[in-house]
Each structure stands twice: as C-alpha cells, then as structure tokens.
Amino acid sequence: MDLKTLCEAFGPSGAEHEVRALIKEAAIKLCDDVSIDRSGNVVARKKGTDARKPSVTFAAHMDEIGFIVTGHTEDGMLRFRPIGGVDPRVVVSKWVALGKDRTKGVIGAMAIHLQTPADRERVLDYDNLFIDIGAKDSKEAEKLCPLGTYAVFDTPYTEFGDGFVAARALDDRVGCLNLLEVLKSDYAGDLCCVFVTQEEVGLRGSQGAAFHIQPDIAIILEGTAGNDLGETPSRFQVVRPGEGVAISFMDHASIADRELFVKMQDVAREQGIPHQIKRAITGGNDAGSFQQTGKGARTCVLSVPCRYIHSGNNVAKLSDIQAQGELARAFLNSL
C-alpha cells in the first residue's frame, strides 16, 4: 500500500467505504485476524505468545474532512455543509468530487468586480457558498447529486519541493500507512492495529473500538497542525515539518501517560529517529477515547506535522511520515 493510493481514496466521516476496503485488503496480507466491528472500524489482531507483555493497540483514523450535500437551488446549484472542521475561507475557487462517481464540481463566488468593500471583508459562510456541477435546474442537480451525497476536495497527491508532499487527507492516511507498517512487527504480546471511522466528527469510531479492545497501551498515529512558515513567531508554530515525528504531552482530548511520553523520547533518541515535542495544547484525537473507555488505557500520541491541515492541500514532509512509522515500531520492540 502506498500513500498516494490511500490519500486519493474517498472517505469523509461516515463514508469511509473505499478506504476501508483498501485497508482490509492490505491488512489481510499481513495478519490472519482482520475484522470489521460494529462501528465500521477495521480491526487487525496478532495474538501474542508471551502473556507477561502488555497488550498494545495502535490506532489511526480512516476518515477525512469533506462536505455533504444539503439541498438544491432552483438554478441547479448544490447547497452543502462541511464534514468536520473546514474553514469556509479555504473553499472558494476550489474543485470538489462528489459521491461514488466522483462527479466534478467547483465552488465559485461572486466576482471581485461585483463585491462591495463589506463583501470583501465578510467571510462567505456555508449559507452563501454553493457547489456548481453545471446542472441546469434543481431536478437535474438532484438526480446527479441527491441529498446526502458526500464530497471531498478534488486534490491529487503530489510530491514537491525537497521531500514534501501536498495532498488531501494526509490527516490521517499517514497514520493508516504506518499502522500497516506496525502490523508487520513480531511482538510477543497481543498486538492490535485499528483503523477507525468518524474521528473528524467527534472521535466516534474509536469509542466503539476502545470498548471492545480495551488494551493496556494505546498509541495513536495522527496528523497534527504545524504552522512554521510566514514569519509565525516560534511560540505559535506548534510543530515544524521536517524536524521529525511529534510527541504530544497533551491535547484537548487527553494527557499523555508520562512514562510513555518519556519512553518515546528515549527510544527515538537511542534509535536516532528524528522527533520533536509538540509545543502546544491544540486539537484532540482518538487517544481520548482509548484513555477513558472501559478500564482505561495508557496512551500516547505520535503525530506527523501537517501544514494547512484544515484545507484541501495538506502539506507534510515524507521523512516525518517515515519517522512516525519507525518510532512506532521501535517503541513496540522496546517493550
């Protein structure tokens, strides 16, 4: 499985079918016990031989931010709302793909010539943004893209610059990619890799997964927002792409288990894996579910720094993606 295929698969929260099928197919080649649970998560288990070793679960989410059709106007435009947190300021003048057939659409806006000074300042919200598929009237629009049709930014996966990649859904297909790497490990204890649904709409898939897996340790592989350019003061940069996998001390959903947090850094240092500490309390992820469900688990989050994570073009450095996978595996070997 490569990152390009994963990123270009369609999977806004609640419509992860394509990603699920891809991952299931790849996981089956790596372990015998692959199943889909009640929340639509892909659960891949490797039974351990040594009961003294802690049971470890690695998790990454399959879903991505996107859009959903909420109505049709008389002149054939689609009304829509975001799935997950998509800043309305990044959608104007962009391309989208809708539904299974990937029907092409564009999001335009009133031309600059027609804007009043107030228009220029005012952010167009989702009541005033439309997807245009070229339909002539509401009937045609409805036929092609019925209510509830999901959409994503139509962004190809492209490597650029010095080892960087721009793509849709790097958050969190990078985690999915590395989870498949972890699945190749020979760990003596019980190992589970779970690819969860609906992270972007409230950490929903992971709650079900956490409930039925209840591991001793849960490690979350994520993408996190980095803002190192544009003269951003250092204290606001959070993480810097290119400086390695980011280890979190806490975010809005969980506080890292202190021992794991320290151990991650020790392992990274010993193995020469580039790493950094995430320097802010921002965002929240599936670690919250695992830590606080059932008997509870010790958790730690490893993130790939991603620029413009709220837009159709996430940017990350390939070496950081690799470092995330390396640290996850090295950590497992150290237990």
Add this chain to the structure above:
Amino acid sequence: MHTEDFLREITAIRGLSGDEGLVADFVKAQFEPLCDEVRVDSMFNVIARKKGPGPRVMFAAHMDEIGLMVVNIEEDGSLRMGQVGGVDPRILPGQRVTVFGKKKLMGVIGAKAPHLLSDEERKKNYLREDLYVDLGMDAEKVKSLVSIGDQIQLEHRYTALQNGRVSVKTADDRACVAILYDALKRLQHIHHEADLYFVATAQEEVGSRGALTSAYSVEPDYAVALDVCHADTPGAPSTRTHKQDSLVASMGPYIHPVLRQKLVDTAKDNNITLQTAVVPRYTSTDADDIGISRAGVPTALLELPLKYMHTTVEQLDLNTLKEGGRLLAQFAAAVSSSWEDELWT
C-alpha cells in the same frame, strides 16, 4: 484544432499582463495557417490579418491574465505575493501554485492558522499580505532558485461539467481569443469584403494598454472588442449579471450605436440570441481605448457571460462560445464599405 481544444490549451499557458510572450507564440502558431500575415509587436500583441479590399476591421480579445508575483522572500523561505491585476484574495488560501523561478516549482499557499487568529480576525477574510507561498524547501535553497518579480501561476484545471459548461482559469479573456479562433476557422469558407485584423491584445487587466497601442498601429475603420461579463451567480446583484447561455451586446456612450445595431442585425439574421446590457459610462474593456485611438474608431462590444470571474474556476458555456465564433464570422462577412454613410445618421 477543435475550438474546445484551443481553449483547453490556451488557458494552460502562463501569461501575466506584460509577459504574454508564450501565449503570443501559441496564438501566432494557431492563427498563422488561417490568415495572410501574423505579427507579434513589442507589447506582445498578436496582430493577424486576413486580407480583403474593403474597410479595415479590428477584432480584439485580450490574452493576458491576472495573477501573482513574488515581491519578497522571508527569512523562513516563504514567499510574499504581489498582484498583477485584481486578484480576489479569498481564492488563495489552500491553493496550489507554480512559481516560475530558475526552474518550475510547485507551491501551496499557506495562511496564518486559525488557532493563531483572534476571534475578530477569524470573522474576516485573509488579506493577500497575510498569505504566503510554501515551496517545501529550506530558505537558502528558495533564495537560490527564486527572485523578486518571478511569476506565480495559480493551478490550471480544465474541468468539464454538465451541459457543456466548463470551469477553467483565465477564461477571462482567453475564451474570447478562442472565439476569434473559431471565427477565423469559419471565415475560411465565407466570403468577406473587409480587411480583417484579429488581435489578441496584451495588458488589458492593467488598463487596456495593448489595445491602446495595437489600435494605433492597425488604424481600423471599425472595431469589435470581445470580453467576458458576469453570468448569474449566487449573491451577485442581478442587475449586473446575465444568463450564461447567450452572448451580450452592450450599449451606451462608449459603444457606437450603428455598429452595435449591425451586430444585432447580424445575430438576428443568423438566429443567434443576444442579450443587452446598458453601460452608462466606461465599459472597462479594450473597447474604451480602441474607441479613442487616433481620430476615433466606431467600436462595438461583444461579451461572453462568465461565472466566478477572476477565480481558478471561471465557468462558461461552450455553446455560447461557439455562437460567438459564428456571430463574429457572419459579422465580418457582412461588413461593407456602404456602412460609412450610415455611421452618423
């Protein structure tokens, strides 16, 4: 070449106002087999002539595009952008670009992250000054490859939508250059008396500068400028927009009434639908400057409705475009030296 392919190819070529050389090369190559002579002048205007014994007529559509330029390189290697023509900053965040430095470089336009913004700032659109281009490389390397003044091109995608509608950047006004091309093809089989000049003009977006100088050198008796106008768009005042499925012939003091009527008559004779727009003063198109070239040139304006002007997803109706080619060819064939007597009646 099919007119649609012409449109697809010409919209992909970079050509900020003042640097239209590559577009000019393309237009010249495509026009040459259809004309008697083609030249590119010092402003990059492409002036193509299809000879005839009658009055000299100039058809003008501009080929320059609005866009961005590197104005500064920050210490961290991010690029600050200046604009050539009016770029709507709302279209920029999250957009992919190509920077034409010592080599072609892909970049992504980044913005100050939402968590760094105050509540007040979050309610406002980003300004171009707050945005930057991320080239995915370190500052030192950026500085070795990129210079102040280098062009930044927004992402080009030719997106075919339903019902023959197409979204593509720089349809303003290359779609009208495609109309010139379409008309030229048709004129291979239609007799015309007029001495025809098809001009792809430069620097319209910064003030119709190419039209000013090319009209001076062509010295036409009549002219028709072709440009885009606004098609109906959500939120836009309906008084300033038009239906996408037919062309628009403007009227007002800057437009010669008799010449416009000739255009309208030609349309009627050939079953081509025309909408009317009333422009009380300047039209903000090449027509304004051509009309006052030398001793003055009776000039009409033909417009193609376009949605989302000055974005990367400008949308037009291909059928309307082809009707434009048909109308222009028929108009060219109709031009007669007898019109001179009617001009001021």
Add this chain to the structure above:
Amino acid sequence: MLRDTLQILLAAYGPSGHESAVADAVRELLEGHVDSMKTDALGNLIVEKFGTDENAKTIMISAHMDHIGLVVTDIEKEGFLRVNAVGGISPLFVRGRKVVFKDGLPGVCALEPNTKNKSTPDLSDLFVDIGAESREEAEKLVSIGDMAVYAPDFTALGKHKVASPAMDDRCACALLCELLMYAEGQKHNIVGVFSTQEEVGLRGAKVAAYTVEPDIGLALDVTAWGDTPETKLPAVKLGQGPAVKIMDRSMIASPAVREKLFEAADLAGVAVQREVLAFGGTDGGAIQLSRGGVPTGTLSIPCRYVHSANEVIDMRDMEGALKVLLQFVDLA
C-alpha cells in the same frame, strides 16, 4: 563629478509646470557635450547625442525635472496663504517645513491647532506663513497660483548617503547629464529627455515620446524603499545598487529591456536589485504606450521618504547606475 552635478540641479526651483530654471541649469551643464538641444511646447528639454553604429537605434532616456509643491489658492486677511497640492504632497510631510517661492521668497508651513486629533489632516488645514501682516502686504509678494517647493537643503548623512528635497527626480537628471557628458562613441543614439509634469501624470514624457518616436524607452526615477523599521516592501535597500523595475502602477517593464538592463549591469560589474512596486509610476509608463508601443524599462534609484523634505539616497547606487547606463547605450 556626479555629486557636484547633483547639487547644482537640486538647487534649482522647479515645481510641475514651472521647470525652466532646471532646464537652464541642465543646458549649461551639457553645453558642448551633445549634438543638439531643444525645448518643446510643454517645456521638455530634448537633447540628442548621436551614436556611431550605422544601424543605431534611438534610445529615449527620460528623467523628470519637476517636483512636487504647493500652489497658493487663497490669501487670508491676516496675510496667511492657503494652498493646494501640486502632485502627491502630504500635509504630514509639509507641516513645520520651510518652503520657497520662485524668486526665493521663504515661508513656513503650519497646521491649524484643531487638527491635532485628526489622524490624517487635510491640506486645507494647512497654511503658509510668509511673515506678512495683512492680505495687502502678502499680495505684494505672492499671487494666487504661485507655487512653492521645499527649501533646498542638501545634507550628507554618514559616508554614502545624502538627503535633500527634490531628490525625486533631480538625482536622475544628474545621472542623465553625466551619461550625456561621459558617453563617447556609443553605438546608439541617445535622446535625453529632461521631462516636465511627471508628478501630475507623466504629461511631459507622453508628448516627448510621441515627438522622439524612439525604438527603446528608458525612464530614470527614484523608487520606494524597504529597509527602515517596519517597512519591508518593496524589497529594495539603499546601498545595494540601482533597481531594475519589474512593474509598478504605470508600467510592466518590457521583458526585453529589463533583461538588457540586467545584462548591462553584469557587464559593468554592478549589483542591481529587482523592484516590484504596488503603487507609483514613472515616465516609462507614458513612453511604453506611445503610438504603436515602445519597448520600455525603468532604472530606479532607491530613495527613502520619497516626497518628503528629506529624500535620502545612497551615492553608491548613483555611481552604479551611471556605470549600468554607459553599458546600456552601447548594448541596447
């Protein structure tokens, strides 16, 4: 020397439309160095120096003689003068400044006290005090329509920098004079145009370009700066060499001329900067659009605090520019 020429030209009175004193100074400097000199209807001084090449092209190089100023619009009964702007002059720059009229009559500028709380006072809040005690007394000295400019005040700053009013664009006039003096046996015909009325809309250059019908156009002017606190754009610094203009509001430099300027700089061994200006304009804009179009560029001298009474330039940039120009007229 460049510095002496500059000082001579800076001393001359010359608001837009009233440039004859500057033209006289230029004529005196160039006497015996050029092939012809003539003045046109708008007061442009057009100077020719023929080239040696049999296929010599005609290069029009313009530098404007006029500078911004104030024009008297009314005289108060207490003898104070009310003024309006000639070109882009800001009351913030003018307040507290000494100005002079054509015959040397001095005055000082002040703002009404009630403007203290205005973030940007209007020029109508300003008045000029010439010491007159009544309208009658004032009227003996000045008339409505008389123009005043910043009083000449040449100051050396540090080793290389100099400050003065009217640096925009007398520094370019000085360059053009020196070019015409020192160019010898150059390939192309140089038509130096000491232009008028640039500050009110590139008016002199427009008619001069029509008359000259050049093959190539070049404007010499100052440009803004980006090297003082909280100023970043344009990315141009004093002392780093003259700047080759990419674009401003009046012109997108013709790529061919722009590249020739870079080539000339290379040959001259002079470092140059690249300038993108979001505002402003030069004679280049008028020359480029003359008749059927003229390939045109602009070479700029970086200048701080443009349109203030202390326009600061770096003499190293001037010397570099002269070297570039001497190459350019042989190359273009």
